Amino acid sequence: MQYNESNRQDGDYMFPERLRALRTGKHITLVQLAQDLNQQFPTDKDHENTPSQIGNWERGVRTPSYVEVQKLAKFFGVTMDYLTGLTDSSIYDxxxxxxxxxxxxxxxxxxxxxxxxxxxxxxxxxxxxxxGRKPQPGPKIQQEELDLGMPKDTGK
Structure with a gap:
């Protein structure tokens, strides 16, 4: 799938931009990213990531498979939704x-x-x-005591 004006509005268009931003933000080259992915997520030789393959994803010439997007999201520590443009936040609450x-x-x-x-x-x-902040009112959760196995302070 090629990226053009017609698919610019959907999440597919965001993927190339976000992938490039994440890679350059870590100051790694296409070669380094391919090597890191192959090392962190080993596969057989026929399915190893290559710098040209990743470059094609960044330019929008090719679309990665679900498995490849999942590997990239794990590698960069973001959600697949963020990487593919379905959400604008890469922050987990x-x-x-x-x-x-x-x-x-x-x-x-x-x-x-x-x-x-x-x-x-x-x-x-x-x-x-x-x-040093005061706790903000959070979700209503029944309070329980956490037993850390430490002796209780009786105040004596």
Missing amino acids: LAKMFISGQTIQFEGETLDSQDRYQIYQLISGYVHGKT
Whole structure:
């Protein structure tokens, strides 16, 4: 698929621009990106990424497959929606992620609702304590006590 004025309004047009911006923002060449992708996401020799292939994606001459877009999003630490132009934000709001119904994993371990709540509380406490800000009213979540296995301070 070639990019032109007719598909300029849809998300497909944003992909080449965002890919180039992400790559140049990291100060890496097409050769370096191809090597890094092949190293981080090994495949057989017939399906390795090449600098010319990535250059074609950046110029809008070719469109990458779903798998290739997924690899690029993981490599650059952005969402596929951002990379393809479906959203303008590459920022994740962890608070929304923890209170959403989405499955969240950490190092391959799925977090249950209690884990999510406790991690939310830890991050919230850290951020608000670090910046000295008062906690903003957040989502209505039933407060639970986090047992870190430390002895309780009895005040004596």
